Amino acid sequence: xxxxxxxxxxxxxxxxxxxxxxxxxxxxxxxxxxxxxxxxxxxxxxxxxxxxxxxxxxxxxxxxxxxxxxxxxxxxxxxxxxxxxxxxxxxxxxxxxxxxxxxxxxxxxxxxxx
Amino acid sequence: xxxxxxxxxxxxxxxxxxxxxxxxxxxxxxxxxxxxxxxxxxxxxxxxxxxxxxxxxxxxxxxxxxxxxxxxxxxxxxxxxxxxxxxxxxxxxxxxxxxxxxxxxxxxxxxxxx
Numbered sequence: 484x485x486x487x488x489x490x491x492x493x494x495x496x497x498x499x500x501x502x503x504x505x506x507x508x509x510x511x512x513x514x515x516x517x518x519x520x521x522x523x524x525x526x527x528x529x530x531x532x533x534x535x536x537x538x539x540x541x542x543x544x545x546x547x548x549x550x551x552x553x554x555x556x557x558x559x560x561x562x563x564x565x566x567x568x569x570x571x572x573x574x575x576x577x578x579x580x581x582x583x584x585x586x587x588x589x590x591x592x593x594x595x596x597x
Numbered sequence: 598x599x600x601x602x603x604x605x606x607x608x609x610x611x612x613x614x615x616x617x618x619x620x621x622x623x624x625x626x627x628x629x630x631x632x633x634x635x636x637x638x639x640x641x642x643x644x645x646x647x648x649x650x651x652x653x654x655x656x657x658x659x660x661x662x663x664x665x666x667x668x669x670x671x672x673x674x675x676x677x678x679x680x681x682x683x684x685x686x687x688x689x690x691x692x693x694x695x696x697x698x699x700x701x702x703x704x705x706x707x708x709x710x711x
Contacts, residue, residue, distance in 0.1 A: 517699070528702070532698070532699060
């Protein structure tokens with residue numbers, strides 16, 4: 484079984500500041516890890532994913548995340564926040580193998596102050 | 598293009614009425630997921646299909662909910678009778694990517710039950 488923990492429900496940063504959204508997972512088998520973003524009144528859009536290989540993965544809009552097996556973490560970062568980054572962000576885990584469903588975290592809302 | 602069309606985009610109905618939500622992957626996909634999103638519960642997986650067969654329906658709230666996938670290009674989620682607590686945004690998602698390990702979400706249907 485898999486689970487995802489996203490601590491806190493809201494993060495606020497100033498424009499230009501570092502964005503750090505935390506995600507810790509639990510999985511009994513090697514996981515696939517994902518970050519999704521949801522803008523208001525829209526569906527979820529994939530930001531980036533880790534499956535195998537390089538543990539630092541880069542996604543769209545300047546975001547990146549690092550898979551740290553020893554810490555069971557997959558934190559999302561962006562060096563410089565932009566106003567357009569304001570959205571809700573979901574971390575998700577899926578076991579490798581066919582027919583494996585995604586388990587989502589509760590999501591975290593990112594606000595960006597001018 | 599592995600897009601997903603959901604219809605209707607918005608639905609307002611009265612308690613007790615039957616509601617049918619539709620999902621149409623633009624190119625046929627054998628794996629399809631239905632999610633529900635509310636403020637209180639976040640994102641919940643209701644059911645998912647593989648090869649048009651329901652694999653896991655443990656997230657379906659109760660017998661009032663039913664889902665079908667008659668072919669790789671179409672799925673429905675039906676609520677009968679609907680209740681105000683069913684008000685939510687319902688998303689359909691498909692698998693895509695080189696290893697089919699990425700879920701791609703449709704825009705969602707916002708359901709309001711009065």
